[in-house]
Amino acid sequence: MTYSSELIKGTLKTIVLKLLADNKRMYGYEITQKVKELTLDRIQITEGSLYPTLHALEHEKLVTTETEYIGKRIRKYYSLSSAGKTKTREKVSELAEFMDTMTFLLGIKPKTS
Amino acid sequence: MTYSSELIKGTLKTIVLKLLADNKRMYGYEITQKVKELTLDRIQITEGSLYPTLHALEHEKLVTTETEYIGKRIRKYYSLSSAGKTKTREKVSELAEFMDTMTFLLGIKPKTS
């Protein structure tokens, strides 16, 4: 089972930032696998959405990159910048609050209890 | 404070369906106000996004409509169809599971505790 992709919208950047916060540095393919693993295949981040996101984060100077060669194969590592760490905290707490509101709205766990 | 609109993406239809499930029948403007009220202004559903959504639900036969006149002003009520009720349960539980997964992923409340 995989979540319908519309739900991922708006959360992808936050997911990537959070993973980088927890793992110091990661490369693209590693991120896709880590998300699959952590969510037991429920969330699949495709490369077509991940790489544009990583490039956007780089452009916003929220991550820095270093390129390494593993044998002849290139590997591009992404790490949070100082601004990226701050942004991560903001995004994570915003998402947490949003989910709290949604939980209440959907009556999954009423606030008034 | 209002949530950045990207977060709403993918959840709007579910919110509308759930409100209709809880209130039997509602009209557009009423829905926007109810969401504002329930979320303490944190989620603002604009008419530009709501009406296309309602029309889409109607087209999918998940809701039925009845038009009434309040004085000379028209009012269009929306109610869940039988298929709509089923769909609502599906969408709500899918969103609940998704949020559970996200909560774990963001380390807000680890599953393993």
Added chain:
DNA sequence: GAATATACATAGGAATGCGATGCATTGTAC
């Protein structure tokens, strides 16, 4: 009688993730 709230609706655009595709290297199975 002016402003605000109620109530419907659409058109155009921005954002964002997805599917498809492409290239190259490395490991594995037969």
Added chain:
DNA sequence: GTACAATGCATCGCATTCCTATGTATATTC
């Protein structure tokens, strides 16, 4: 030893989805 799967980078065009802006009209309040 060679075919296939996995690893690893990346881009393009599409589809979806929501928002802003706009438009129309009535009801209410001051």
